[in-house]
Amino acid sequence: MEVEGSSKKMIATQEEMVEAKVPLPYRDQCAHLLIPLNKCRQAEFYLPWKCEIERHAYEKCEYELVMERMLQMQKIREQEAKLKQTQKQGIPLA
Numbered sequence: 001m002e003v004e005g006s007s008k009k010m011i012a013t014q015e016e017m018v019e020a021k022v023p024l025p026y027r028d029q030c031a032h033l034l035i036p037l038n039k040c041r042q043a044e045f046y047l048p049w050k051c052e053i054e055r056h057a058y059e060k061c062e063y064e065l066v067m068e069r070m071l072q073m074q075k076i077r078e079q080e081a082k083l084k085q086t087q088k089q090g091i092p093l094a
Contacts, residue, residue, distance in 0.1 A: 010031075022034060
């Protein structure tokens with residue numbers, strides 16, 4: 001399953017996310033990394049020095065998604081600014 005506007009694909013299925021009880025806000029392209037992270041956290045009683053590898057992988061994935069969205073938004077803003085400039089130049093002053 002592909003998410004529109006993103007280069008990452010959804011790896012975890014809806015059924016897997018429901019079974020793992022992943023909250024709706026966290027069901028993104030990184031959910032496939034969150035499922036084993038949450039299992040590890042529960043097994044290790046949420047000790048902060050445990051599950052570091054899983055947490056790092058999940059946080060890196062989330063960071064990459066945020067950076068991708070920021071770049072997309074920057075491109076949109078640049079296109080809008082360019083469009084405004086061309087509209088300003090095209091309207092004669094009376």
